[in-house]
Amino acid sequence: MLKIYRVLVTQSLAETMTYRVTTVLTALFGVLFYAIELITGGVYFSFTPTIYGWNFLDYLNLITTANLISYAYQFLFVAGHENLVDQILDGNLDYSLLRPVNSYWFHACYRVDFPSLVTLLLTGVIEGVILSKLHPTPLNLCLYLVAVVIGIGFVFALNQIMVTLAFWVDGLSALNGLPEDLMDASARPAKIYPRVIQQLFLWVIPSLAITNVPAQFGHNRPTWLLLWTALVTGVLLILSYIEWQRGLLKYVSAN
Amino acid sequence: MPSPIITVDHANFSYVTFTKQAGFSGAWHDLFHRQKSTVAAVQDISLHVNRGEVLGLLGANGAGKTTLIKLMTGILPVNAGDVRLFTDQVPFRKRPAFLQRIGVMLSQKSQLAWDLPPLDTLVLLREIYHIPHAAFTTWLAFLTKELAVTPQLHVPVRKLSLGQRIKFELICALIHKPEILFLDEPTIGIDVSSQANIYRFLKQLNHDTQMTIILTSHNTKDIEALAQRVAVINYGHKIFDGTTTGLISRYATVPLLEIVTDVPLEPLPEHVRQVDATHYEIDATALTTLPIDPRHILSVNRHNGSLDAILTQLFSEEAPTQ
Amino acid sequence: MKYWLTCQNALMATLAYRGNLVLHLLMTAVNVMVTIFMWLAVYSFSGRSDIAGIQPNQMVIYLIVVNVLALIFSTEPIFKFSGLVRSGNLSVVLMRPINYFIQSFWDYLGRALPFLVIYGLATGFISPVLRRGLLYGLSSLVLMGLTYGMFFLMITAISLCSFWLVQVWPLRPVLNALFLLLGGQAFPLQVLPPAFAWLIYNPFSLAGNQLTLLLLGKLSLNQILLAGGWALGWAVVALGILKVVWPRGIRSYEGVGS
Structure with a gap:
């Protein structure tokens, strides 16, 4: 499997090289929107030093971590997911059914998106600087990283579930943007939301927990919510796998 | 086996x-x-x-x-x-x-x-x-x-x-x-x-x-x-x-020979049907030899003996009632 | 009549993809909510009841209205035009006995119709604009119309770059970002330090920020006049660009051969 992945990564790189301008532009836009978030955050905190106990640096840590998670997802999986939607809608999965590999992982990992790597690395460096100022303890730093990895898994699972819906629903392309919008809306301190919304997105669809938990470990406020996010992510991954199997059966019968 | x-x-x-x-x-x-x-x-x-x-x-x-x-x-x-x-x-x-x-x-x-x-x-x-x-x-x-x-x-x-x-x-x-x-x-x-x-x-x-x-x-x-x-x-x-x-x-039914000649046949032999000036059809079961001078034959084709002709006929048939 | 049909078709096209439209509106609503909650938190922790002359409840209306305006002032004609140029279908369109730009305007209007209705209703019911006397009401309406026409001309002028650029998709995120920052969609430009005051007369701000403040009744007659003047100015610039660039674009398009 690792050997196959290496080939896929090499191919992604080769494809990136054919579309160099696109690559550069995509990377630039990533930076642009991150900059807008920074400016907006700066505007908020120009009126007050803290919001619900989060100062500007904590807030930066939060939005940068949220960006880190979403760029990591984009780098690793977004191109594969985009490709998968096309393949499902064009009815082009026949060959996937005929190859002696696990089709779920093959399609999820089909391509990596190198333009996102640029923004991912940049965000990583900025987050490194932020963390060096926040001084998390070694344990909290480790758990921060664990929480980020869980976050990537969560975003992946949500997107995988949405993308696989294409087996049943067509013509609802906006559906695929839903996880991204959800994660964008979650890149804020959970406490700014009314209690009901907080409970909903911390516990039921824990997208707020996914962004808030690592940020909290970053500024030394550990939380047991980490375990919950891990559990939910695991369940979502299993669900997406089952959905994939059911989707293939559906694909076959609609052939 | x-x-x-x-x-x-x-x-x-x-x-x-x-x-x-x-x-x-x-x-x-x-x-x-x-x-x-x-x-x-x-x-x-x-x-x-x-x-x-x-x-x-x-x-x-x-x-x-x-x-x-x-x-x-x-x-x-x-x-x-x-x-x-x-x-x-x-x-x-x-x-x-x-x-x-x-x-x-x-x-x-x-x-x-x-x-x-x-x-x-x-x-x-x-x-x-x-x-x-x-x-x-x-x-x-x-x-x-x-x-x-x-x-x-x-x-x-x-x-x-x-x-x-x-x-x-x-x-x-x-x-x-x-x-x-x-x-x-x-x-x-x-x-x-x-x-x-x-x-x-x-x-x-x-x-x-x-x-x-x-x-x-x-x-x-x-x-x-x-x-x-x-x-x-x-x-x-x-x-x-x-x-x-x-x-x-x-599936070949009545074999038809399709013959093209270089000059028109004068007079038209028996069992030969003229399609146009130098283009003729002959029922292959009706004759044992071709009544046409071989020096004038440009091509001979067995009309319904080709897979194409048979399949065209087969596929154009009605769907079997279910 | 034929232009009215275009407008109707465009409206139907917007409504035809109901599922996508609803999801899109839902996500816009979510984004607005996020910004609203963030601002309410800012108000509550700063202990201020007024930021840049805007009270918390007005800020809520501001953020909702400016996002509706972002839907009205779409940049879609750019990508439509680029599609025509790249597919070579522009020649076909130009041979029809109608003015492409006028048709495009009605299409633009038709697509935005549902959102225009929302903005219109908000103006009629929530806003004090129409209750401030005839002159104020009329000049407000003129500003709205002027800004709408100006923005369409601007977008059309920008769309002409399709004659020379192979790919115009990068304009989409750029224009979105511009509306977010310069249009006052992320935050009212008035919260910026005074050094940035000149920013409010850029085309995006006129469309987003100024029209929202107008609806909130925050613009004086003088400010309306000033905004109207700027809108007219930008419209003239856009028209100038169109007049100069269009013939060259057509020449280069036909030179390429299609």
């Missing part, structure tokens, strides 16, 4: 389609009460193929030949009946060891990465099928040489001609040296010389390696050039199974 490599036993496959109603109210209605209709794509087909055979599946568009291929390769499951390959493998279970032994080329689908050279896709397949590097290199060199596409190995797929692309699709299906090769419309839309090249190559491959080949086509040239045996599928039923000559002799 060795057991057949493919056994299809009373296989059935049908699928459900929904008819959509127009307009908003129609869509609303469809949401709750959809009009279902069942289409029987394959009905009670039995087929045995021996190792090393080349079997052609003939049929009009929508006759069910592609569905039959999908049943045999395990893309689709049978609703009733049984399909087994290599005596004990049920295709739809898709055991890796089974998938390793079959090669499939579907003309309507592509497995080549559009922006990359074919070599990249082939390298990916090398890893997927665990082919040793050395074996991969020599086999690939052989395949590309035989199909005359070695220089195109490093050209991005989007810059290849259709013929070259089809040849690489074929190479993709062959790269892991499968024991059974399934080809769905292998020469659709490509030029005559590429077709001839592919036929010659497949024949040689079948001869040298005893590879079993199943191909579908509605192009009779494909079948005549390659297949030792044909099965004709019409409206989901198998209506003939035998050699091509068997097919011709079974």
Whole structure:
């Protein structure tokens, strides 16, 4: 499997090289929107030093971590997911059914998106600087990283579930943007939301927990919510796998 | 006698389609009460193929030949009946060891990465099928040489001609040296010389390696050039199974000879019907010798003896009532 | 009449993809909510009841209205035009006995119709604009119309770059970002330090920020006049660009051959 992945990564790189301008532009836009978030955050905190106990640096840590998670997802999986939607809608999965590999992982990992790597690395460096100022303890730093990895898994699972819906629903392309919008809306301190919304997105669809938990470990406020996010992510991954199997059966019968 | 490599036993496959109603109210209605209709794509087909055979599946568009291929390769499951390959493998279970032994080329689908050279896709397949590097290199060199596409190995797929692309699709299906090769419309839309090249190559491959080949086509040239045996599928039923000559002799009715001469025949001999100035038809059963001076004959064609004519007639027949 | 049909078709096209439209509106609503909650938190922790002359409840209306405006002032004509140029269908369109730009305007109007209705209703019911006397009401309406026409001309002028650029998709995120920042969609430009005051007369701000403040009744007659003047100015610039660039674009398009 690792050997196959290496080939896929090499191919992604080769494809990136054919579309160099696109690559550069995509990377630039990533930076642009991150900059807008920074400016907006700066505007908020120009009126007050803290919001619900989060100062500007904590807030930066939060939005940068949220960006880190979403760029990591984009780098690793977004191109594969985009490709998968096309393949499902064009009815082009026949060959996937005929190859002696696990089709779920093959399609999820089909391509990596190198333009996102640029923004991912940049965000990583900025987050490194932020963390060096926040001084998390070694344990909290480790758990921060664990929480980020869980976050990537969560975003992946949500997107995988949405993308696989294409087996049943067509013509609802906006559906695929839903996880991204959800994660964008979650890149804020959970406490700014009314209690009901907080409970909903911390516990039921824990997208707020996914962004808030690592940020909290970053500024030394550990939380047991980490375990919950891990559990939910695991369940979502299993669900997406089952959905994939059911989707293939559906694909076959609609052939 | 060795057991057949493919056994299809009373296989059935049908699928459900929904008819959509127009307009908003129609869509609303469809949401709750959809009009279902069942289409029987394959009905009670039995087929045995021996190792090393080349079997052609003939049929009009929508006759069910592609569905039959999908049943045999395990893309689709049978609703009733049984399909087994290599005596004990049920295709739809898709055991890796089974998938390793079959090669499939579907003309309507592509497995080549559009922006990359074919070599990249082939390298990916090398890893997927665990082919040793050395074996991969020599086999690939052989395949590309035989199909005359070695220089195109490093050209991005989007810059290849259709013929070259089809040849690489074929190479993709062959790269892991499968024991059974399934080809769905292998020469659709490509030029005559590429077709001839592919036929010659497949024949040689079948001869040298005893590879079993199943191909579908509605192009009779494909079948005549390659297949030792044909099965004709019409409206989901198998209506003939035998050699091509068997097919011709079974369905050929009154043989008509179509003759073109260099000058008009004066006077018109008996049993000869004039079509136009130098173009004649003769009922071949009515005469023992041709009543025309051979020096004036430019061409003679047996009209209804060609596969084409027979199939056109067969496929135009009404669907059997169900 | 034929232009009215274009407008109707465009409206139908917007409504035809109901599922996508609803999801899109839902996500816009979510984004607005996020910004609203963030601002309410800012108000509550800063202990201020007024930021840049805007009270918390007005800020809520501001953020909702500016996002509706972002839907009205879409940049879609750019990508439509680029599609025509690249597919070579522009020649076909130009041979029809109608003015492409006028048709495009009606199409633009039709697509935005549902959102225009929302903005209109908000103006009629929530806003004090129409209750401040005839002159104020009329000049407000003129400003709205002027800004709408100006933005369409601007977008059309930008769309002409399709004659020379192979890919125009990068304009989409750029224009979105511009509307977010310069249009006052992320935050009212008035919260910026005074050094940035000149920013409010850029085309995006006129369309987003100024029209929202107008609806909130925050613009004086003088400010309306000033905004109107700027809108007219930008419209003239856009028209000038169109007049100069269009013939050259057509020449280069036909030179390429299609």
